[in-house]
Each structure stands twice: as C-alpha cells, then as structure tokens.
Amino acid sequence: MSFMTQIDTTPLYAKIEAALAAEISSGQLGAGTQLPTEEQLIGRFQMSRTTIRKAIDNLVARGLVEIRRGKGTFVTHPKITQALTELTGFAEDMVVLGRHPTSRLLDKRIISADEKTAQALQMAPGTQVYRIERVRLADGIPMSFDETYLPLEIGNKVVSNNLEVEPIFALLENKYALPLIEASYQLEAVIAEPHVAQALNIAVGAPIFLIERTSYSTGERPVDYEKLYYRGDAIRFATQLSRRSR
Helix, strand or coil: CCCCCCCCCCCCCHHHHHHHHHHHHHCCCCCCEEEHHHHHHHHHHHHHHHHHHHHHHHHHHCCCEEEECCEEEEEEECCEEEECCCCCCCHHHHCCCCCCEEEEEEEEEEEEECCCHHHHHHCCCCCCEEEEEEEEEEECEEEEEEEEEEHHHHHHHCCCCCCCCHHHHHHHHHCCCCCCCCCEEEEEEEEEEEHHHHHHHCCCCCEEEEEEEEEEEEHHEEEEEHHHEEECEEEEEEEECCCCCC
C-alpha cells in the first residue's frame, strides 16, 4: 500500500505574514503597536532577512502596518470615515469621530498668489497672500498636510495666533467675525510628492486624496483657499446623495 504525502507549498514569507496578520486581527498586536525589529523576527521565525522583509512588505501593501522612517514598523489604525455633508474643519471632524486632533505648524509666510490661488480668492495673480502649512494629526498619527492661503489682511491676523492650538476656522468665525457660509470642493486621487510624503512620514508616491476647498463668508466673499492632502491609507470619505426629481 502506498501513501501520498501532501507537500506544503506555501512560501515561507506568506507563513510569517499570516502569523503576524493573525496577531493583528486578534488584537495581540494592537493599533499603534510597534512590531518587533527585523532581528527579533529573524530570531523568532528562524528565517532570513529577505524573507522577513517580504512578509513585512506584504503587510504594508495590505494596509495592516506602516513603516515610520527612523522609528520602526507599526500596526496601523483602522481607516477613519469622514462625511462630506457639511462645511467643517479637521479638528471638528476628529472630535466627532472620537479622535484627539492636534496640529504641527511647518511654515507661515507671505507669497505671491499664483493663478490658481488668485482665481480661488478672486484677486489678481501676484497679489500677496499668506500661506500656512500644517500637518494635522489624529491621536498623534499624521492624517493630512494642509496648505492654507488667506488674503493678506486676514492672514496677518490669523498668524498672530498659536496655529498649533487654534483651528483657523474657529479663529475666522469666533475671533474675527467672518462666518463661513459655504465652500466649493474638488476631490481627486494623486500620489504623494516628496514634500507631502516628508510631512506625513509616508513613502513618495503613496496614494493621497487631494481636496481643494474654497470657503466663503457673507456676500460670497472667499476668505480661505486650501489644498488638503489626506493619506489614502488612513481615511475614506462618505457622502449621501439625493436623486433629483424628474
């Protein structure tokens, strides 16, 4: 009598990937937890560095972990779902979702408005505007890189505040009596350019949602033009549409 032995053809890296994915799924490796180092994983699984890296690369591709340059590999947080149903700021959105919002100011300076910015703010190209660059974080995780452009007279007031603590929308409405009535949105998928990738601590070429938003005060006056770069691996957007009567 002969017996056929079933040979396990599963690649070694796939076994490591499955083992780590199971620990993430069970909560043994919780969101925000740092994975063991390569050396520790080599010792645990008794596999080569190449095999370990292939397993980690696959987990990154699946969105289960992320590599933070100079820090290590961490389990990702579940994607945030943000509704696009009304005009709100980042801090307001994160509080509603139960996340703790913070900001990191990267730059604030006066520049000459290019054609697109000038058109959004209804001014002549070359007019001076204030540009503010910030990283917006939820529970300490970088979520978006924001470029905010303000007419000079508004920007001069706004930048006098601590922009790592004070949301710009709140300043406009509560401190400078500029109620925000409505906004125009454009949303598209792009890839992270080097300056955006560096700000968000992600790889160059990673998927990004780019929102271009112009906010208007009373009298249809544009007071705030923004380019908001959201991490494609960390957020999704949702809206509700009504069918037009026919």
